[in-house]
Amino acid sequence: xxxxxxxxxxxxxxxxxxxxxxxxxxxxxxxxxxxxxxxxxxxxxxxxxxxxxxxxxxxxxxxxxxxxxxxxxxxxxxxxxxxxxxxxxxxxxxxxxxxxxxxxxxxxxxxxxxxxxxxxxxxxxxxxxxxxxxxxxxxxxxxxxxxxxxxxxxxx
Amino acid sequence: xxxxxxxxxxxxxxxxxxxxxxxxxxxxxxxxxxxxxxxxxxxxxxxxxxxxxxxxxxxxxxxxxxxxxxxxxxxxxxxxxxxxxxxxxxxxxxxxxxxxxxxxxxxxxxxxxxxxxxxxxxxxxxxxxxxxxxxxxxxxxxxxxxxxxxxxxxxxxxxxxxxxxxxxxxxxxxx
Numbered sequence: 001x002x003x004x005x006x007x008x009x010x011x012x013x014x015x016x017x018x019x020x021x022x023x024x025x026x027x028x029x030x031x032x033x034x035x036x037x038x039x040x041x042x043x044x045x046x047x048x049x050x051x052x053x054x055x056x057x058x059x060x061x062x063x064x065x066x067x068x069x070x071x072x073x074x075x076x077x078x079x080x081x082x083x084x085x086x087x088x089x090x091x092x093x094x095x096x097x098x099x100x101x102x103x104x105x106x107x108x109x110x111x112x113x114x115x116x117x118x119x120x121x122x123x124x125x126x127x128x129x130x131x132x133x134x135x136x137x138x139x140x141x142x143x144x145x146x147x148x149x150x151x152x153x154x155x156x
Numbered sequence: 157x158x159x160x161x162x163x164x165x166x167x168x169x170x171x172x173x174x175x176x177x178x179x180x181x182x183x184x185x186x187x188x189x190x191x192x193x194x195x196x197x198x199x200x201x202x203x204x205x206x207x208x209x210x211x212x213x214x215x216x217x218x219x220x221x222x223x224x225x226x227x228x229x230x231x232x233x234x235x236x237x238x239x240x241x242x243x244x245x246x247x248x249x250x251x252x253x254x255x256x257x258x259x260x261x262x263x264x265x266x267x268x269x270x271x272x273x274x275x276x277x278x279x280x281x282x283x284x285x286x287x288x289x290x291x292x293x294x295x296x297x298x299x300x301x302x303x304x305x306x307x308x309x310x311x312x313x314x315x316x317x318x319x320x321x322x323x324x325x326x327x328x329x330x331x
Contacts (some may be wrong), residue, residue: 049293050291060292062291062292065283065287088191089291090287090288091191142164
């Protein structure tokens with residue numbers, strides 16, 4: 001039991017050091033809003049080198065450079081859009097996890113909406129068709145056949 | 157009949173999407189154009205690798221088609237592509253280096269060991285010019301035309317085949 005406890009403590013220690021060596025810097029912010037913006041911005045940009053990590057999650061040197069630049073620009077008082085433009089100008093649209101709405105991405109953003117509209121149209125058409133079918137009156141012959149099949153006796 | 161057609165729509169949609177996604181599988185996300193394509197070379201001000209008192213800026217790249225190669229002593233692929241860069245320089249192409257995130261001492265040692273195809277090397281120890289160029293790993297090579305506009309970008313190692321099939325034709329095209 002004591003051995004287990006020591007091993008667990010050692011494991012925790014190793015994990016803690018591993019996280020500390022992960023290279024994500026601690027930064028000082030005077031303003032909690034700015035800190036939140038920093039976290040949101042670095043979470044919304046993809047590392048150009050590692051391809052599926054956000055820059056706040058990546059050890060690549062370029063990610064560290066980009067985090068540093070985001071921090072600098074925030075300190076200079078630039079807006080989120082200005083900072084995003086600054087990065088896209090250098091590293092391309094590729095780094096945005098949320099591509100911007102422009103002629104090249106109309107299909108990307110428009111397709112889901114178009115599909116929902118199409119689905120709604122199909123549902124409306126189906127409901128209408130069903131309603132029309134049930135509203136159709138039965139002929140006398142059909143009614144007799146139904147009565148016979150269901151063993152029903154009509155009073156009228 | 158109408159119903160049949162509607163039912164047929166489903167497999168057709170499926171096939172179209174399957175083809176679209178299948179094509180996506182063969183795309184290589186690391187092969188993408190530089191964001192600086194057809195834009196002017198970023199403005200900069202730096203010293204040169206050999207002479208810390210000599211200042212250079214973006215006008216260095218005007219007047220002649222130039223290949224700008226971003227390299228560092230720490231970068232193994234940069235060593236491997238040196239023979240190709242020397243060959244390009246022998247072909248009369250103007251070469252300018254960007255010594256990226258390196259020290260003067262190591263950079264100079266690299267050049268004396270592997271050869272120096274560069275007319276001049278821009279010294280960029282903090283990687284500032286590299287950042288403005290959107291460089292995320294050396295080596296990277298940019299072709300800049302006589303007006304200082306970036307016309308071609310080669311990411312990574314330049315093989316002898318790349319020299320023949322890509323870089324030389326591009327240089328000819330913009331000369």
